[in-house]
Amino acid sequence: MNLAAQLPVLPIITPLILAPITLLLPKGRAPWAWATIVSWLTFAACAFLLAAVEDVGVISYQLGDWAPPLGIEYRVDLANGLVLFLVSAIAAVVFPFAYRSVQLEIDDRQSPFFYCALLICLTGLLGVTITGDAFNVFVFLEISSLSTYALVAMGARRDRRALTAAFNYLIMGTIGATFFVIGVGLLYQATGTLNMADLHDKLAGQSNRVVDAGFAFIVVGIGLKLAMFPMHLWLPGAYTYAPSAVSAFLAATATKVAVYVLIRFIFTVFGFDFEFLGAAFTYVFLPLGLAGMFIASLVAVFQEDVKRMLAYSSVGQIGYMLLGLSFATVEGLTASLVHVFNHALMKGALFMAVACVVLRAGSHSIHAFSGLAKRMPYTTWAFIISGLSLVGVPLTVGFVSKWYLLQASFAAGHWYAGFLIVASSLIAVLYIGRIVEMMLLREPAEEGPYAIPRRDAPLSMLIPMWFLVAANIYFGVNTELTGGLASRAAEALMFMAGGAQ
Amino acid sequence: MESWTDFVIARYNYWIVIVLMMMGLYTVFARGNLVKKIVGLNIFQTSVFIFYITIGKIAGGTAPIYIGGELDHGGGHGEEPLGGEGGHGGESHDVQSIGDHGAEAGASLHSKIENTLDAGDIKAAANELKLGEGAISGEGGHDAASLHTAPDAGPEAGAKIVNDQLVDAGKSAADSIELTIDAAHGAAEAAAYHSEVIYTNPLPHVLILTAIVVGVAGTAVGLALAVRIREAYGTIEEDELEAMDNVAEFGGAAQPAGARA
Numbered sequence: 001m002n003l004a005a006q007l008p009v010l011p012i013i014t015p016l017i018l019a020p021i022t023l024l025l026p027k028g029r030a031p032w033a034w035a036t037i038v039s040w041l042t043f044a045a046c047a048f049l050l051a052a053v054e055d056v057g058v059i060s061y062q063l064g065d066w067a068p069p070l071g072i073e074y075r076v077d078l079a080n081g082l083v084l085f086l087v088s089a090i091a092a093v094v095f096p097f098a099y100r101s102v103q104l105e106i107d108d109r110q111s112p113f114f115y116c117a118l119l120i121c122l123t124g125l126l127g128v129t130i131t132g133d134a135f136n137v138f139v140f141l142e143i144s145s146l147s148t149y150a151l152v153a154m155g156a157r158r159d160r161r162a163l164t165a166a167f168n169y170l171i172m173g174t175i176g177a178t179f180f181v182i183g184v185g186l187l188y189q190a191t192g193t194l195n196m197a198d199l200h201d202k203l204a205g206q207s208n209r210v211v212d213a214g215f216a217f218i219v220v221g222i223g224l225k226l227a228m229f230p231m232h233l234w235l236p237g238a239y240t241y242a243p244s245a246v247s248a249f250l251a252a253t254a255t256k257v258a259v260y261v262l263i264r265f266i267f268t269v270f271g272f273d274f275e276f277l278g279a280a281f282t283y284v285f286l287p288l289g290l291a292g293m294f295i296a297s298l299v300a301v302f303q304e305d306v307k308r309m310l311a312y313s314s315v316g317q318i319g320y321m322l323l324g325l326s327f328a329t330v331e332g333l334t335a336s337l338v339h340v341f342n343h344a345l346m347k348g349a350l351f352m353a354v355a356c357v358v359l360r361a362g363s364h365s366i367h368a369f370s371g372l373a374k375r376m377p378y379t380t381w382a383f384i385i386s387g388l389s390l391v392g393v394p395l396t397v398g399f400v401s402k403w404y405l406l407q408a409s410f411a412a413g414h415w416y417a418g419f420l421i422v423a424s425s426l427i428a429v430l431y432i433g434r435i436v437e438m439m440l441l442r443e444p445a446e447e448g449p450y451a452i453p454r455r456d457a458p459l460s461m462l463i464p465m466w467f468l469v470a471a472n473i474y475f476g477v478n479t480e481l482t483g484g485l486a487s488r489a490a491e492a493l494m495f496m497a498g499g500a501q
Numbered sequence: 502m503e504s505w506t507d508f509v510i511a512r513y514n515y516w517i518v519i520v521l522m523m524m525g526l527y528t529v530f531a532r533g534n535l536v537k538k539i540v541g542l543n544i545f546q547t548s549v550f551i552f553y554i555t556i557g558k559i560a561g562g563t564a565p566i567y568i569g570g571e572l573d574h575g576g577g578h579g580e581e582p583l584g585g586e587g588g589h590g591g592e593s594h595d596v597q598s599i600g601d602h603g604a605e606a607g608a609s610l611h612s613k614i615e616n617t618l619d620a621g622d623i624k625a626a627a628n629e630l631k632l633g634e635g636a637i638s639g640e641g642g643h644d645a646a647s648l649h650t651a652p653d654a655g656p657e658a659g660a661k662i663v664n665d666q667l668v669d670a671g672k673s674a675a676d677s678i679e680l681t682i683d684a685a686h687g688a689a690e691a692a693a694y695h696s697e698v699i700y701t702n703p704l705p706h707v708l709i710l711t712a713i714v715v716g717v718a719g720t721a722v723g724l725a726l727a728v729r730i731r732e733a734y735g736t737i738e739e740d741e742l743e744a745m746d747n748v749a750e751f752g753g754a755a756q757p758a759g760a761r762a
Contacts, residue, residue, distance in 0.1 A: 135708055135711075138712070138715075139711060139715065142715045142718075142719070146715075146718055146719060146722055149722050149726070150722060153726055153729065156729065156733065160733040160734065161746055161749070163726060163729050163730045163733055163734075164730060164734075164742055164746065166726055167535060167723070167726045167727070167730060170719065170722060170723050170726065171529060171538060171542065171723075174542055174546075174719050174723075175526075175529065175542070175545070177715075178545060178546055178549055181549055181712055182549055182552065185549070185552055185553055185556060185705075188556060188705070189556050194704075194708075
């Protein structure tokens with residue numbers, strides 16, 4: 001039993017088993033240091049796993065040596081290898097970043113619980129991504145969600161509205177997860193299996209109401225989790241009032257993993273043999289994606305709270321991902337996967353910049369950003385660069401995403417979607433531009449609640465943040481890892497799904 | 502008209518599921534009290550539990566607990582060294598052809614036997630017999646689980662295989678130690694009984710046990726949040742909470758929608 005053979009299970013058991021140890025550590029620096037080390041170990045495991053998948057193709061790991069259709073299987077291919085890498089990389093950056101922010105925002109007595117919950121949330125997200133078993137997805141989804149509710153509620157020390165936001169999230173999240181379970185149950189009734197690959201084989205040629213209903217329940221369930229446009233109402237509250245580090249982590253990972261699950265179910269479990277799917281693309285994902293792009297982005301323009309603005313922007317960005325996959329082409333799916341990766345980089349960096357402002361100014365209202373360039377130049381420029389990336393300026397990852405999306409929409413014959421993508425990017429210019437104008441052109445408040453000391457964020461926060469900002473530029477110039485991998489992953493997914501339409 | 506009522510009555514369990522589901526969801530959406538919302542959520546989840554139990558139920562089936570035969574070691578893993586006679590090898594081909602449904606079990610047994618052709622003592626053979634029985638009934642049971650439409654095929658096939666094995670073992674054992682004969686006979690009786698038993702599908706039960714645990718955890722977190730909200734706001738009525746939040750955010754003046762989550 002060498003370690004290499006057990007590699008696929010390491011990203012799950014490392015944070016899961018090591019997380020409770022944080023509770024035993026003395027309060028102060030120790031729980032944070034431990035959690036950071038664990039997140040780095042997890043990242044290393046995911047990086048090795050991605051490299052191995054690139055070498056050998058699909059890796060299948062049988063838990064407890066039970067053969068797949070009956071036992072639980074971990075199945076890693078390029079698509080989820082990429083998402084695993086992304087989630088663990090964001091964790092490895094956010095954990096070191098979190099220390100000062102958490103010190104300010106979380107009660108010292110709670111900090112061991114905080115880091116424990118954050119690690120368990122990471123476990124859940126990685127588990128959702130890696131597993132090849134439909135019911136296992138539900139279990140990990142709830143592991144990550146339950147810890148997320150607790151994490152969001154910990155923002156109550158600064159603002160009691162975190163509690164109601166967490167409660168709303170809990171109600172919506174539980175309904176979503178339960179819908180998902182109903183869908184999986186219906187599929188089990190139709191096929192007698194829970195393994196995704198086996199489901200795909202057994203569902204082939206089946207077209208009846210049981211399967212249709214199962215598909216609908218699963219799409220609605222995951223739609224709630226990924227904040228698909230009309231089901232996004234939990235998201236702005238949760239991201240606004242959660243502790244800043246949690247916002248950064250969740251915005252960059254949680255919805256991305258849910259998008260991945262949706263892709264996995266559509267393309268691997270159902271596939272193009274499933275007749276209902278074409279209608280779902282045309283009448284659900286495409287219009288809802290477009291509506292989300294415009295409505296959520298427009299709402300973002302009028303927010304007075306920067307975190308809430310970024311949260312609405314996230315809902316809009318999810319619209320791009322849905323749009324990409326609704327084309328049902330290799331290009332569209334590539335664009336979706338690339339945007340999953342790139343959006344995590346930019347939103348992570350943006351929320352980190354807000355966390356730095358919260359540390360110094362004590363507020364995430366737009367007024368706290370007034371004249372920020374004179375007070376916190378490094379934070380300001382990090383925000384501006386990742387904001388430009390969100391808009392889609394060349395040399396940043398945002399441009400790469402939009403380029404792939406535009407190509408895909410023209411290739412799929414949805415030329416109007418191409419114009420709408422550009423138009424909605426202009427809305428992003430509006431809401432990012434508002435903040436940038438405040439930061440660069442206004443005078444900083446000398447007194448009052450929004451006065452900021454002339455001191456930038458500490459290095460422990462600046463370094464991880466600039467690391468992500470650099471990634472925004474690096475992956476904007478060098479698209480080999482993201483674009484290359486994503487298109488190969490998309491090809492594999494489309495091949496499994498039964499080829500292009 | 503009668504066929505219509507029959508259709509409805511024959512699916513009474515699904516109606517229970519649907520009624521509970523709608524009641525639960527309605528409570529979640531319509532009630533402003535946070536604890537009542539959680540209760541609604543629980544009713545909603547309960548409907549899903551009943552749905553899963555419905556999936557697993559097979560008419561006339563009994564609880565998925567193995568009846569008869571001693572399974573002292575976990576079947577199917579084959580940790581013990583196996584000894585078999587040459588005759589076994591040929592016979593296990595039969596086993597395979599009979600047990601189409603228990604094919605996996607048969608195949609694994611087959612390979613085990615062929616791989617260990619050197620003559621072992623009879624006790625070892627009897628041991629293997631038990632082991633094989635465990636493997637077959639285990640796998641057969643699982644297979645039945647996946648073949649929801651023909652639930653009794655698996656166990657029956659398994660039982661056939663076991664019987665076949667037993668006859669052979671009984672023969673070979675007959676001219677040696679009495680103890681093993683007894684053991685073989687006991688197992689044969691158990692297998693005969695086994696073939697009459699239909700088990701309900703255990704897998705949905707296991708799944709729903711997991712979902713119940715998740716549901717309890719969710720309820721606990723939800724109630725804990727309700728307690729904290731009560732501490733922070735002094736109320737758990739949603740409209741009062743929203744009014745207080747609006748006051749905090751906009752200084753009392755009502756604002757257009759879109760600003761609130």
